[in-house]
Amino acid sequence: MNKSYYITTPIYYPSGKLHIGHTYTTVAADTMSRYKKLMGYDVFFLTGTDEHGQKIQEKAETMKLTPKEYVDEIVKDIQELWKLMDIDYDHFIRTTDSDHEESVKKIFTTLYENGDIYKSYYEGWYCTPCEAFWTESQLVDEKCPDCGREVKQEKEEAYFFKMSKYADRLIKHIEENPDFIQPESRKNEMLNNFLLPGLQDLCVSRTTFDWGIPVEFDPGHVVYVWIDALSNYVTALGYLNSRPQLMEKFWPADVHLIGKDILRFHTIYWPIMLMALDLPLPKQIFGHGWILLKGGKMSKSKGNVIDPVTLAQKYGVDALRYYVLREMPFGSDGIYNEDALVNRINSDLANDLGNLLSRTVSMTEKYFAGVIPKEKVGESLDNEIIALAMSTPGEVEKYLDKLEFSNALNHIWKLIARSNKYIDETSPWILGKDLEKQSRLAGVLYNLTEVLRIIGVMIYPFMPSTSRKLMEQINVSVDLMSWESISTFGGYPEGVKVTKGEQLFPRIEIKVEEVKEPEKKLEKKKAKNPKIQEEITIDDFAKVELKTGEIISVEVHPDADKLLVLKIQLGDEVRQIVSGIAKYYTSQDLVGKKVVVVCNLKPVNLRGIESQGMILAASNKKELNLITIDGEISSGNIVS
Ligand code: MSP
8 A cells, every 4th residue: 555645734714815925835735745646655635725713704794795705705716826826735625614514513522522621701812813812911012922913802701622631741742753843943932932831721612703613512602713723634534524534544644834823723722632532643743934025024914915826927837836945945934035036037947957958859859850869878977967866866855855845956956057067068069060979979868868857757846837848848758757767767768759849937038227237337436436447456466267268169148149158168167158249259160269267257147147257358349359378278277
């Protein structure tokens, strides 16, 4: 029997549009689910909506709708969003589903009959947006300590859960199971701020509104929304209801993915409920960080929420999925920044991944009409790239199992960078000119296509549609994709024809003015202060690192005809330099020339392509001549 894996997201409040923060958790869960499926696990990936409570009832009233009419509309939008974001969940639970309601009633009654719940009076403070009870001493400046909003004084008859009865057992469990609350810092927060000071009994029913699941034996009460919501993780598996019975197979959950703000509910109330029901505790609760804006939190009231639909339409779903998982370490807070998103697209996706695929497929079409003969490998360069291709899936596995998405992607991109470097080192365009080197050329292209197949499998959990497009161009059936299939090198089938398709990620145009801005500033500065061009000392000059470099390849910049993208060998290293010399030189003139390279210039992005240095030239405005080396000195030597 296959191993099982159960992952959940929080169930979202349908109290308005979801923003990029919600998308973050769901994309992360989808990535884990797809990865585990590739590993051969039977996966159950659950998401859904948390539809009861005072907040929803009040919102519906303001819109003159019944709560159900109100939530039905928003739930549709949420399901549309997940479809757009390529979220492949196994079940979408709504807390208004009759199966769920049936179980929650039974759960509440069981807890009552077991003596864990008793009836009394609640007098204290309530934060409606958080649906959370607070005592006077817990308030901060008389406001909710979680969200800082107004709280209301409530006094009502209510049922209470004897939380303290289970506190010692929970503390012991947390201490004995270091992976139970992750990241580590969150565990200490829960222990020190809530558990060790002593737990208060929790108010678990309400009587001042009726949008909730009625208490079976006392229908004037509705079940507290968090008891209702947390139960979803087992009611979706058929616990105490007539849904397909999956408890045995999937419970306890492998991981509940949640944001750090709802840790208290998941690491204290939920485990105590489970103990009282005599069910095992989830293996892990992972509280990830928040996506923040420069000015702080996103908030609907400030009107500064980032809409994932707009972003996905502007930049593409996979680019957005990639950005959220790559840019921010999962446990920590991160700041959303659209420039960083564009940068990731242009550099990691268009330049690194996109170019690797398009160069490999184009050369295969050019030299072998799309079908690579399978040739034996054997050169040391090949062994190096093969070893990296074989060790990368293990690294990705190691990091994904710790939910370190950014580190996992970083390792995949190291392989992509190494593969691009392998193209420069093996120079297939030079091999292509020599009839005796056809078999070497085939070997190089085979290695590259095989590495692309391995990359295609590894990026599938993160960017499923990009992975499909990549596999289509190299003609590998997606049905054959599995983690197992990338455990050995050489699985790319013989006799298969590759076909160049569309660019995986078209570059996003960065306005030229932006690039020229620093130059303009410098000119203005010079005009104001002519001394700026005064003499410099030898020490100043020595700061400029000049080296000999050999031009090994030349391409016209895809988005600017005046620019050429040069690959320049500098000893062991290959640099990419974008240079405005297209008017004066052709590719044929340049390949093989030895030029002088300024090596320690800060890299800049020129129309979406990174330029890692500059080559020297003399110019009289009409003509331009490159400064070249006229002797035998090889590349990588110092020019002084
Ligand atoms: N309904 C409850 C969850 C019940 S689970 C049994 C809830 N819903 S929510 O819609 O308000 O929030 C859902 C999740 O979104 C939470 O995990 C929260 O941390 C997350 N996020 C909300 N804003 C966020 C960011 N800006 N960044 C990252 N995640 C954030 O709470």
